[in-house]
Amino acid sequence: MENxxxxxxxxxYATEFFAGMALMAVEIGAQRxxxxxxxxxxxxxxxxxxxxxxAMALGNVYGGRTADRDPKPEHLYRRIFLASLWxxxxxxxxxxxxxxxxxxxxxxxDTHFLVVAALAxxxxxxxxxxxxxxxxxxxxxxxxxTRQEETGNIVGRLGAMNTIGSIIGTFLPTFxxxxxxxxNLTFLLFAGILLALSLLYFFREGGHxxxxxxxxxxxxxxCLLGHRTSFAFWEKPEKILYEGESxxxxxxxxxxxDSVILSTNVLFGVQSMKLxxxxxxxxxxxxxxxxxxxxxxxxxKDPSLLILGMGTGTYAHQCARYYPNxxxxxxxxxPKITALARQYFDLPASMHVTTYDGRAYLDxxxxxxxxxxxxxxxxxxxxxxxxxxxxxxxxxAHLKPGGVMVxxxxxxxxxxxxxxxxLGDTVAAVFPAVYTADVPQATNRExxxxxxxxxxxxLDRAAEKEKNPExxxxxxxxxxxxxxxxxxxxxxxxxxxxxxxxxxxTLDGLIREExxxxxxxxxxxxxxxxxxx
Numbered sequence: 001m002e003n004x005x006x007x008x009x010x011x012x013y014a015t016e017f018f019a020g021m022a023l024m025a026v027e028i029g030a031q032r033x034x035x036x037x038x039x040x041x042x043x044x045x046x047x048x049x050x051x052x053x054x055a056m057a058l059g060n061v062y063g064g065r066t067a068d069r070d071p072k073p074e075h076l077y078r079r080i081f082l083a084s085l086w087x088x089x090x091x092x093x094x095x096x097x098x099x100x101x102x103x104x105x106x107x108x109x110d111t112h113f114l115v116v117a118a119l120a121x122x123x124x125x126x127x128x129x130x131x132x133x134x135x136x137x138x139x140x141x142x143x144x145x146t147r148q149e150e151t152g153n154i155v156g157r158l159g160a161m162n163t164i165g166s167i168i169g170t171f172l173p174t175f176x177x178x179x180x181x182x183x184n185l186t187f188l189l190f191a192g193i194l195l196a197l198s199l200l201y202f203f204r205e206g207g208h209x210x211x212x213x214x215x216x217x218x219x220x221x222x223c224l225l226g227h228r229t230s231f232a233f234w235e236k237p238e239k240i241l242y243e244g245e246s247x248x249x250x251x252x253x254x255x256x257x258d259s260v261i262l263s264t265n266v267l268f269g270v271q272s273m274k275l276x277x278x279x280x281x282x283x284x285x286x287x288x289x290x291x292x293x294x295x296x297x298x299x300x301k302d303p304s305l306l307i308l309g310m311g312t313g314t315y316a317h318q319c320a321r322y323y324p325n326x327x328x329x330x331x332x333x334x335p336k337i338t339a340l341a342r343q344y345f346d347l348p349a350s351m352h353v354t355t356y357d358g359r360a361y362l363d364x365x366x367x368x369x370x371x372x373x374x375x376x377x378x379x380x381x382x383x384x385x386x387x388x389x390x391x392x393x394x395x396x397a398h399l400k401p402g403g404v405m406v407x408x409x410x411x412x413x414x415x416x417x418x419x420x421x422x423l424g425d426t427v428a429a430v431f432p433a434v435y436t437a438d439v440p441q442a443t444n445r446e447x448x449x450x451x452x453x454x455x456x457x458x459l460d461r462a463a464e465k466e467k468n469p470e471x472x473x474x475x476x477x478x479x480x481x482x483x484x485x486x487x488x489x490x491x492x493x494x495x496x497x498x499x500x501x502x503x504x505x506t507l508d509g510l511i512r513e514e515x516x517x518x519x520x521x522x523x524x525x526x527x528x529x530x531x532x533x
Contacts, residue, residue, distance in 0.1 A: 011200075012140050013161045018193050019080070019136040020165030021172075025190040026087060027052055028173040030126055032183040033090070036231045036250040036265050037098050038118045039381045041500045047115065051122040052130050059134015066135070067142035076139040077201040081211065083132040084194035085218050091184035091226030094125055095233055114504050133194075137162060174247065179336075182245050184227045188219075195219055232263075241344060246336035253344050260344055262312050262337070264378060271378065272312035272337075274345040278321065280470060284408055284444040285315050287437050288373060289471070290478040291406035291448060292323045293462035294455040295370045302327060304367070306398070308358035308386070309375035312341035316351065322471050329369075330354070331361045359385050359394065368400045375408045384497040387423060391494075392430040392449075404455055405431070407447040411506040419502035420445055421490060428487035437481045447485070456482065 030048050031040065038044050066075060098121045105117045137158060144154045169190070177186040195215055202208035230243055231250060241260070242253035249264040259281075262272040273281060280286045297303035303326050305319055310330030319326050330353040332338050338355065341347035354361060358376050372395055376386050385391060395405050407427065409420045424447060428434045431449035435456065438445050448455065459479050466472035492499070 009144060012144055013157065015076075015080070015197055016136060016140050016158045017161040017165040018197055019133055020162035021169035022087075022165075022190040022194050023052075023056070023130065023133050024166045024169030025173045025177075025186065026126065026130065028170065028178070029183055029186050029190075030122065032178055032245065032250065033094055033125075033187075034098065034118060034121060037102060038114055038121075039265065039378070041114075041381045041503070043114060043500045043504060044118050047118045048122055048126075051119065051127060055127045055130040056134035059131040059136075060138055062131070063135025064138035064142070067139040071142050073139075073143055073201070074205070076135065076143075077198045078211075079132040079135055080194050081198035081202075081215060083129040084191045084198060085215060085222075086129040086132075087187055087194070088191035088219050088222035088226070090125060091187050092222055095231055097121065097124055099234075112504070114507060178245050179247050182227075188223055188227060191222070192219065242340060244336075246334050248334040249337070251336060251340065253340060262340065262345070272314045272341070272345065274312065274314065274317070280474060281314065281318070284410075284439045284442060284446060285318050286474055287439050287444075287446045287478055288315060288406045288408065289318060289322060290437070290446075290459055290475055290482075291371045291373065291404045292319060292326055293466075293475055294448060294450065294459050295402060295404040296458045296462070297323055297326050297370055298462070300370060303370040304329065305371045305373070306367075306369040307331065307373045307375065308361070309373075309377075310341075310353050311337060311375065312345035313347040313351065313353075314345075315373055315375065317346075322468065326371075329367075331356055331358050333357050357385075358383075359391050362391075362394045362398055365398065368398050368403070370400050370403050372399060372403070372405045373408070374405065377408065377410050382419070382499040382503055384492075384499050385494065387426065387499050388492050388494045388497050389426050389429050392427050396430050399450075401451070402454070403450065405449045407449070409445045409447060411443055411503055415505075417490070417502075418506045419499060420447075420506070421488065422492055422499075422502055423447070424485050425487040425490040426492045428485060429489075429491050434485040434487075435482050436485050437478050437483070448482075 027048060030052075031045060034044060034048065063076075101120050101124065102117050105120065106113060109116055140158055141155050144158065145151050173186050177189060181189075199212055199215060202212050230237075230240065232240070232243075232252060235254065239255050240252065241255050242251065244251050252263045254261045254263065258276055260274045260276070261270050264271045270283070273283070275281060292303070292305065295303070303323075305316075305326050305328050307315055307328070307330045310316065310332035313330065316328050316330055320328065328351060330351065332353050332355060335355045338347070338353045341353075342349065347353075358374070374386065374395065376383055392405075399405065405427075407423065409423055411419055424434065424436065427447060427449050431451070433450050433453050433455060435448045436445055437448070456479075459475060459482070463472060463475040463479050466475060
């Protein structure tokens with residue numbers, strides 16, 4: 001072992017450093033690969049971290065045993081070689097496997113779909129390469145230690161190199177590579193680093209020409225095929241105006257016949273939209289237009305609206321059209337979304353959008369508003385800090401007398417104890433008057449909250465006096481569907497807000513309703529009958 005490149009300890013330490021870097025980069029990349037399909041909730045993060053830790057633990061045990069039994073470095077670098085090729089192929093086949101796994105499981109299971117599907121995807125895609133990387137540390141410890149009295153020193157150095165590499169592998173993808181070049185190229189970059197480590201060993205040791213050639217060919221094909229694949233690969237390429245990633249989100253701008261749509265998740269819903277012809281959207285933004293009427297903004301001097309979760313400005317655009325006297329202010333945590341809003345959604349440069357977290361913005365803002373829209377929830381990815389009683393108290397403190405909060409809840413569940421029940425109860429613990437209205441043909445429910453039932457009388461008045469027939473019909477429709485909310489005392493707090501689990505239960509119910517027909521067809525007619533239907 002003292003001959004060749006392994007006779008120099010720097011190479012072994014470099015191997016430990018880059019293995020630790022690649023491990024954490026893969027963990028960050030795994031979340032970004034899975035999030036567009038399963039959300040970026042704490043549940044998904046937990047599954048990813050837990051799966052990786054299990055794979056690493058098994059790799060540690062296996063690596064230690066094999067290094068003691070047959071301490072040939074060639075075995076370790078062969079494993080790093082295999083791990084690098086596996087990771088390089090993830091951008092090529094990963095999305096197809098995720099969608100395939102989801103399609104099979106959605107027809108087979110009734111509960112905990114998100115957990116089972118995300119876990120299955122992680123097991124298939126990431127366990128094997130991370131198991132192989134888990135063998136690195138115990139193997140290198142075996143190769144480096146030549147005298148018993150230096151064991152602690154060497155193991156400590158290896159641990160330090162792994163930790164430093166892991167730190168860089170955590171920050172580099174999050175703040176540099178993923179926002180700059182995307183998840184696919186991030187996987188290819190760190191796979192390439194591992195491949196270079198193994199190929200350098202093979203070159204120096206000699207006799208591995210076939211492995212070197214195989215590695216270069218496979219990696220080259222992965223670079224050629226993997227760096228341009230779309231997360232929504234089933235969409236027609238000409239429909240995709242933009243696809244990219246920010247620090248916070250996967251982002252896709254899609255051109256539809258009657259609208260331009262922003263999605264931050266390829267499987268669940270629409271984040272924002274712009275109609276190609278002016279009018280109502282047919283979505284929850286329309287129902288939320290009742291809030292300015294409830295706040296009687298037509299009777300106030302310089303009325304104001306604050307939007308927490310501005311997106312591309314769909315609601316702001318609608319309010320500017322139907323309530324032209326309403327002053328608008330928006331808060332959006334993702335600056336890339338704001339940039340896309342100005343490029344594709346005609347958000348005017350004159351409309352100022354603050355890049356900030358919604359709750360943190362309220363904590364520093366001294367102004368009060370006539371209407372506040374909270375539109376920060378996406379599938380089950382609900383920021384717990386914007387669902388607690390403390391948050392809604394802050395919203396209430398920022399409302400003027402007679403002001404109205406409207407909350408967009410995007411998982412409408414009918415079972416008792418759903419996420420919307422908890423959110424409704426929490427709001428009712430702060431606001432004396434709470435009403436809800438379901439959005440037709442959608443999973444959204446709008447919640448309106450204010451100081452008194454006078455907000456409903458103001459809606460009645462506005463519906464009668466409104467001169468715009470389109471808006472008048474809408475307000476009348478909302479008035480007819482509006483229901484007073486009665487609380488059962490389930491309150492979310494900063495200390496306890498299990499929003500992901502509550503959202504997952506509601507999501508399971510929605511899946512059962514939506515795919516029930518297909519499941520019955522599968523049971524009666526088999527896969528051929530399902531495909532025919």
